[in-house]
């Protein structure tokens with residue numbers, strides 16, 4: 001494994017951004033600890049959380065060598081823990097001030113859906129015109145099972161699931177592509193999550209075991 005830590009890393013033809021290792025969940029399927037913070041040779045253990053400038057420099061460096069289809073906030077941590085930083089960076093992209101990056105590039109956030117609870121405000125409203133896609137790891141239609149699977153910290157246990165559902169509904173008003181995801185765990189009722197996604201009027205995607213790390 002690389003000893004230098006990684007902010008921007010490549011997967012397929014996307015550039016992924018690892019901007020925090022913090023997360024209010026400890027999902028049973030999260031592989032960040034099992035994989036010792038390594039992701040296919042990239043060391044995602046941040047020694048410090050990157051500033052907007054750090055992110056810009058790393059993204060510019062990567063885009064100088066290659067044209068990516070999209071930028072994805074993902075990594076080993078919950079991106080909305082640092083929504084203000086992510087937003088500032090995305091605004092810089094949209095304004096054309098991140099060198100070599102097309103201002104209209106597709107931008108996706110992979111999230112656990114707790115962003116409104118984390119930030120204590122409706123951050124989906126701030127995503128309009130900035131974020132193209134939100135992929136929300138839900139995995140269940142049951143409040144009780146959500147707690148079992150996601151193992152949230154105490155502050156998120158009681159109203160976490162309801163907050164994620166509310167986040168999904170609100171996101172539809174600001175973000176074009178909203179997709180609920182479910183991992184292929186034995187105890188996960190994939191069809192039930194798909195039905196819930198349909199009833200919420202959003203897309204659905206099942207995630208194979210090998211994609212666990214992309215929550």
Ligand code: SF4
Nearest residue numbers: 023025027030112215
């Ligand atoms: S899978 Fe995602 S939401 Fe779950 S603990 Fe890991 S980083 Fe957090």
